Amino acid sequence: MDPDTIFRxxxxxxxxxxxxxxxxxxxxxxxxxxxxxxxxxxxxxxxxGLIFAFWTSGKGGFGSLGDVARLFxxxxxxxxxxxxxxxxxxxxxxxxVRTSRLEEIRFWAVVPCLVATFLFGPAGFxxxxxxxxxxxxxxxxxxxxxxxx
Amino acid sequence: MSIVEISRAPSxxxxxxxxxxxxxxxxxxxxxxxxxxxxxxxxxxxxxxxxDTRLFNGIDVWIKPLKFALAxxxxxxxxxxxxxxxxxxxxxxxxxxxxxxxxxxxxTLEVFYIALQASRDEASHFNYTDxxxxxxxxxxxxGATLMISFSAILGILxxxxxxxxxxxxxxxxxxxxxxxxxxxxxxxxxxxxxxGSHWIGGVHSDAGGMALTGWSRDGGDLRVAHLFGTHAMxxxxxxxxxxxxxxxxxxxxxVWLFTVVFCGFVAFLFFQALAGQPFxxxxx
Numbered sequence: 001m002d003p004d005t006i007f008r009x010x011x012x013x014x015x016x017x018x019x020x021x022x023x024x025x026x027x028x029x030x031x032x033x034x035x036x037x038x039x040x041x042x043x044x045x046x047x048x049g050l051i052f053a054f055w056t057s058g059k060g061g062f063g064s065l066g067d068v069a070r071l072f073x074x075x076x077x078x079x080x081x082x083x084x085x086x087x088x089x090x091x092x093x094x095x096x097v098r099t100s101r102l103e104e105i106r107f108w109a110v111v112p113c114l115v116a117t118f119l120f121g122p123a124g125f126x127x128x129x130x131x132x133x134x135x136x137x138x139x140x141x142x143x144x145x146x147x148x149x
Numbered sequence: 150m151s152i153v154e155i156s157r158a159p160s161x162x163x164x165x166x167x168x169x170x171x172x173x174x175x176x177x178x179x180x181x182x183x184x185x186x187x188x189x190x191x192x193x194x195x196x197x198x199x200x201d202t203r204l205f206n207g208i209d210v211w212i213k214p215l216k217f218a219l220a221x222x223x224x225x226x227x228x229x230x231x232x233x234x235x236x237x238x239x240x241x242x243x244x245x246x247x248x249x250x251x252x253x254x255x256x257t258l259e260v261f262y263i264a265l266q267a268s269r270d271e272a273s274h275f276n277y278t279d280x281x282x283x284x285x286x287x288x289x290x291x292g293a294t295l296m297i298s299f300s301a302i303l304g305i306l307x308x309x310x311x312x313x314x315x316x317x318x319x320x321x322x323x324x325x326x327x328x329x330x331x332x333x334x335x336x337x338x339x340x341x342x343x344x345g346s347h348w349i350g351g352v353h354s355d356a357g358g359m360a361l362t363g364w365s366r367d368g369g370d371l372r373v374a375h376l377f378g379t380h381a382m383x384x385x386x387x388x389x390x391x392x393x394x395x396x397x398x399x400x401x402x403x404v405w406l407f408t409v410v411f412c413g414f415v416a417f418l419f420f421q422a423l424a425g426q427p428f429x430x431x432x433x
Contacts, residue, residue, distance in 0.1 A: 001199050049196025052268050053211075076200070 003079045010046060013039050014086040017093075018118050024097045025107050036094030043087035050080040089121045096128045105135055177232035179246070183253035184225035187218045187260055194218065194264060203270045207356025208363065213273075214264040216363075220379075221256040221296075227382055228252065228299060231323060234313055235306040245306075252299040255292035262289060275345055290342060294335070300382060301331035316398030322389025325408045326382040333378025333415050340419075341371040350425030359429060366431040369422035378415045385411060 017035040024031035058077045060070025072078045093114055100110045109131050117124025174181040198211035205213070232240060232249070239245055262285065266273035274289065276282040304327030307313065313320060341347040351368015364370045377384075385408055392403040418428065 006200075045192045045196055048193030049200060052193055052197035052264070053201040056269050 003075050006046065006050075007079055007082065010043060010083050010086055013042060014090055017090045018114070021090075021093050021097055021114055022111065028097075028101060031094065031097055035090055036098065040087045040091045040094075043083050043090070047080050047083045047087060050076050050083070054080070085121065089117055092121070092125055093117050096124070099132070100128075103132065103135070105132065173226060173229045175233075177229040177240075177249055179249045179253040180225045180229040180232065183257050184222040184229065186257060187222040187225070190260070190264070191215055191218045191222075197268075205267065205270060205272070207354035208358075210267045210270055212355075212363070214260060214267045217263050218260050221260055224296070224300075224379070225253060225256055228303060231303055231307065231327060234310065234315070234320075234323065235303065236310045236312060239306055239310075248299060248302065252296050255296045259289060259292050259296070274342075277345070293338065297331050297334045297338075297379070300327045300334075304328035304331070316393045318393045318396075318398055318401050318404050319386070319389045321401050322386045322392070322404045322408075325404065326385035326389075329385065329408065329412065330379050330382040333381050333412070334375060337371045337374040337378055337419055337422075340423075341375070344371075347371040347375075349422055351427065357431070364428050366427045366429060368427060369425040370428065371419070371422045373428045374415055374419040374422060377418055381411060381415070 017039040020027075020031050021035045024035075054074060054076040058071045058074045060067040060073070062068060062071075072081060096110060096113050096117065099105075100107070110128070113124045113128035113131065115124070116127050170181065170185065173184075194211055194215050198209055198215060201210055203210045228249075235245070263273045266276070271278075271282075274286060276286050304324045307320065307327065308324040315323075346353065347370055348365055349369030349371070351365045351370075355363040357366060358364050358370075359366060362372070362376065364373055385404065388407045389404045392400070392407070396403055421428065
């Protein structure tokens with residue numbers, strides 16, 4: 001199995017997970033099981049397999065930026081890094097959907113967070129928490145002054 | 150009197166595998182946990198097997214850790230299954246739980262080290278390259294001995310459980326199977342360890358070995374006696390169940406006779422390997 005095939009398959013899987021998250025108001029149960037668990041787990045298996053097979057063939061390490069760059073010169077490890085993104089971003093996306101449902105944040109406000117998480121990972125996480133905090137401040141009048149002081 | 154206890158395992162509403170695991174976990178959680186961990190670890194190792202092109206002894210580096218993970222998982226599940234045949238007081242005692250934990254840890258660490266060495270394309274067993282690897286190989290031996298000892302301990306404890314409500318022939322078969330698994334494993338495993346290889350004569354490679362097992366087809370291979378010896382814990386109880394159903398639950402002699410024959414068979418395999426003869430020679 002060559003890295004490019006795995007790359008394409010992993011991308012398709014992740015994309016399917018994100019589409020299910022976007023349609024999650026229709027099937028919250030499916031989104032939870034599929035995007036929040038099954039697909040990240042599948043990607044994790046692929047990640048571990050890649051690491052098991054190729055961690056010794058990598059040069060470099062984690063000690064310096066140069067070392068990390070050298071590590072990713074091995075294509076299979078670069079692929080593992082990419083799958084790491086895909087798995088954890090999707091997991092965070094599912095967490096956003098779950099949390100928004102528990103805290104009754106309207107879905108139209110969640111959609112930009114999902115898009116941002118899909119494209120820029122931590123940016124979407126930051127955005128969602130920003131929206132979350134404004135809602136919790138707005139929900140408790142008088143709390144805002146306490147937070148300010 | 151229930152011939153086999155498994156009939157009590159509930160199987161309504163949930164996948165049977167989950168119910169079985171739940172049942173096993175209730176019997177002995179540490180051993181079941183180790184078994185589950187090893188089966189789960191087979192998924193990424195299986196994927197690594199598809200990706201890795203490196204060979205060790207002529208076959209993919211990941212075949213050995215996959216085989217060991219499966220084998221140790223089956224061993225752990227078997228021990229967990231029979232743990233509930235031990236007297237309740239003993240089974241819940243702290244020393245028994247500690248032993249089960251030690252066995253579960255030894256098995257998991259064994260497979261972890263084998264997988265680690267596979268990922269480095271190096272030998273785990275029979276690695277005499279330097280002091281560190283010799284020491285680690287020594288530790289593997291201690292861990293493996295600890296692991297297989299639990300089978301004998303379980304056998305003895307089941308033998309001493311007077312309250313066990315199973316047919317006499319079944320009880321005998323389980324006691325004999327678990328105890329002999331220890332003896333019949335230690336002899337071939339100790340021998341191959343002392344000799345520094347499980348191959349005797351023939352080409353020292355897995356490349357031309359038998360399907361699935363990899364056993365040599367042109368020389369002796371001590372792994373054959375190891376496998377059948379360890380599986381005494383399955384073959385003898387399985388015979389016990391059949392004997393109870395066919396010849397009746399009170400008749401004990403069939404299982405004792407079978408045990409003698411089975412030990413003879415393992416002894417034959419052992420000496421066959423020592424003589425440098427393959428289990429199944431290659432057909433020309």
